[in-house]
Amino acid sequence: MGLFDLFKNPVIGENTLKSALEKSGAVFRPMNEEDLWGVMAIESRVYQFPWSERIFRDCLSSGYSSWVYEGANVIVAYGIVSAAAAGEAHILNICVHPDAHMCGYGQRMVEKLIRVAVERQAETIFLEVRPSNHGAIRLYERLGFNEIGRRKGYYQAVGGQREDALMMALKIEDGSTFKASC
Numbered sequence: 139m140g141l142f143d144l145f146k147n148p149v150i151g152e153n154t155l156k157s158a159l160e161k162s163g164a165v166f167r168p169m170n171e172e173d174l175w176g177v178m179a180i181e182s183r184v185y186q187f188p189w190s191e192r193i194f195r196d197c198l199s200s201g202y203s204s205w206v207y208e209g210a211n212v213i214v215a216y217g218i219v220s221a222a223a224a225g226e227a228h229i230l231n232i233c234v235h236p237d238a239h240m241c242g243y244g245q246r247m248v249e250k251l252i253r254v255a256v257e258r259q260a261e262t263i264f265l266e267v268r269p270s271n272h273g274a275i276r277l278y279e280r281l282g283f284n285e286i287g288r289r290k291g292y293y294q295a296v297g298g299q300r301e302d303a304l305m306m307a308l309k310i311e312d313g314s315t316f317k318a319s320c
């Protein structure tokens with residue numbers, strides 16, 4: 139079964155994808171240009187205001203650390219973190235296939251991005267999230283991110299409105315598990 143089949147019928151796709159992943163497992167690998175079709179298919183399904191393919195291409199050409207988590211020949215999750223500069227890294231995007239939510243893949247992807255950032259000497263990792271995105275906020279808090287402020291009207295919202303961004307940060311302490319695992 140290929141990616142196209144999984145997208146044809148979201149209900150069948152959900153069961154098929156989850157059971158296929160249970161059997162085959164999934165692995166991390168760097169994202170490349172050939173992945174963008176699959177990445178865009180997920181991006182446009184989960185976000186009301188998705189990134190354009192151009193933004194992903196720019197991330198790849200800028201050398202941002204871009205990863206997919208792949209199993210059963212399907213991209214299950216993807217994430218992008220900016221290279222650390224002056225001890226800081228920024229998670230720019232993290233997304234899980236809509237038919238595989240709440241299976242732990244989001245957490246695995248964020249942990250991967252944190253490890254990559256720590257390998258690149260990041261001491262603090264930042265991200266922005268919509269205050270309405272309760273699931274994502276819960277995931278970040280669970281991993282140790284704290285709210286550090288808000289960016290007023292940062293995001294596009296329905297009806298031409300704007301939504302604030304919640305700014306969150308994770309401080310990598312000496313002896314933290316993320317440091318120890320690198």
Ligand SMILES: CC(C)(COP(=O)(O)OP(=O)(O)OC[C@H]1O[C@@H](n2cnc3c(N)ncnc32)[C@H](O)[C@@H]1OP(=O)(O)O)[C@@H](O)C(=O)NCCC(=O)NCCS
Nearest residue numbers: 184232233234239240241242243244245267273274276277
């Ligand atoms: C947010 C997102 C990445 C979470 O990925 P996921 O694989 O579904 O989440 P996980 O299964 O790894 O969940 C890990 C923890 O996060 C929290 N969480 C994740 N999704 C949640 C939800 N919808 N509601 C409540 N808690 C949630 C829970 O604490 C969960 O642990 P628990 O199940 O033991 O309570 C995923 O929902 C997604 O891709 N959303 C669309 C894109 C997006 O919003 N990205 C973030 C932009 S800032």
